[in-house]
Amino acid sequence: MEPMTTPSATLDTSSQPVCLRITGDWTLAHYAELKRTSEQLRSQFAADAIADLSQLGRLDTAGASLLAELLGSERLSHCTNDLPEANRALLKTVYCSVQDYCIPVKEAERPILILLLDRIGRAVDTLWQDTRQLLGFIGLIIETLLRRVLQPHRWRVTPVVAHIEQTGLDAAPIVALLTFLVGAVVAFLGATVLAAFGATIFTVDLVAFSFLREFGVLLTAILMAGRTASAFTAQIGSMKANEEIDAIRTLGLSPIELLVVPRVLALLISLPLLTFLAMICGIVGGGVVCALSLDIPPAMFLSLLQSDIGVQHFLVGLAKAPFFAFLIAAIGCLEGFKVSGSAESVGAHTTSSVVQSIFVVIVLDAVAALFFMEMGW
Secondary structure (H helix, E strand, C coil): CCCCCCCEEEEECCCCCCEEEEEEEECHHHHHHHHHHHHHHCCCCCCCCEEEEEEEEEECHHHHHHHHHHHHHHHHHHHCCCCCHHHHHHHHHHHHHHHHCCCCCCCCCCCHHHHHHHHHHHHHHHHHHHHHHHHHHHHHHHHHHHHHHCCHHHCCHHHHHHHHHHHHHCCHHHHHHHHHHHHHHHHHHHHHHHHHHCCHHHHHHHHHHHHHHHHHHHHHHHHHHHHHHHHHHHHHHHHHHCCHHHHHHHCCCCHHHHHHHHHHHHHHHHHHHHHHHHHHHHHHHHHHHHHHHCCCCHHHHHHHHHHHCCHHHHHHHHHHHHHHHHHHHHHHHHHHHCCCCCHHHHHHHHHHHHHHHHHHHHHHHHHHHHHHHHHCC
16 A cells, blocks of 8 residues: 655746646545645736646545636646546546536525415415315315116115214214213303393203204314224325226226215214214203203203294204214315325325314314304294
């Protein structure tokens, strides 16, 4: 192995033109010293000065970058002919890389107001695009349902029953428990407030009205949005990621008919039944609190329900369930079809389906409440 020689760069002013003599090993081990030397020499020789690399020893990338900066392209093209092929190629490669590299220009900072308006605009555009896609998907579902009504041989009963079990029967315990507890809380809070006016007896009406008209269907729909819409998105999204949707289309089958319609029909059947269960459990929860804390026995509780609460309140609450069910199923399936193919995309669209479903359910419930109030129902 050849011994290392000390590198140097000296300016010979006795020759004409001025000559810059490069000697020794220009390697990383001498980088700091060579950096200082090259910075001192860079402004000391004129443009017509030549470079002598005949005594250049070892060369690596660090040394080549310093030589490229010190000599420039014109001198390098004239003085590298006497170098070994390896050093010549290294110098040329490093110089091209240095020339191509440029420090990224930092973009000017935009005003906060412009950034805020930009984000608002993007959010509004995203909302508009999502709304258009949802409306188009709803139309596609309705068209498929209408086409299959008169074709009983194409009805997929087994998947519908399986999804009814998953979305309805398996969800019944959690719906019953949640609405029972909420009914008890509503009755307790109502009794606490009404006691100041000596009207604790109206706690029965409060519980019945709230669960028959709003809480029963709303709590059930929110639970289904978090439980069922996410499941639909994850199932269809996983099939999309595994290219099973493409395989279905290749076989000449309709993914809407095979995957979406059974889920929509199952939720259209399950959600009204779960809503009825939620109403019963919520009222029972309120009745338990009334019996234990307000000394209102079950017989009186039922008598007050029968005399004060009309059947129209039950029908108003139950009428909203099919609309919520259809929208939850449509949003969950649509987000599944939007999955791009990665696990991250499945998670993102599953989260999006839950958020969208809950948002749509609450907005639609508010609109329905205003409508029924104006109609006097």
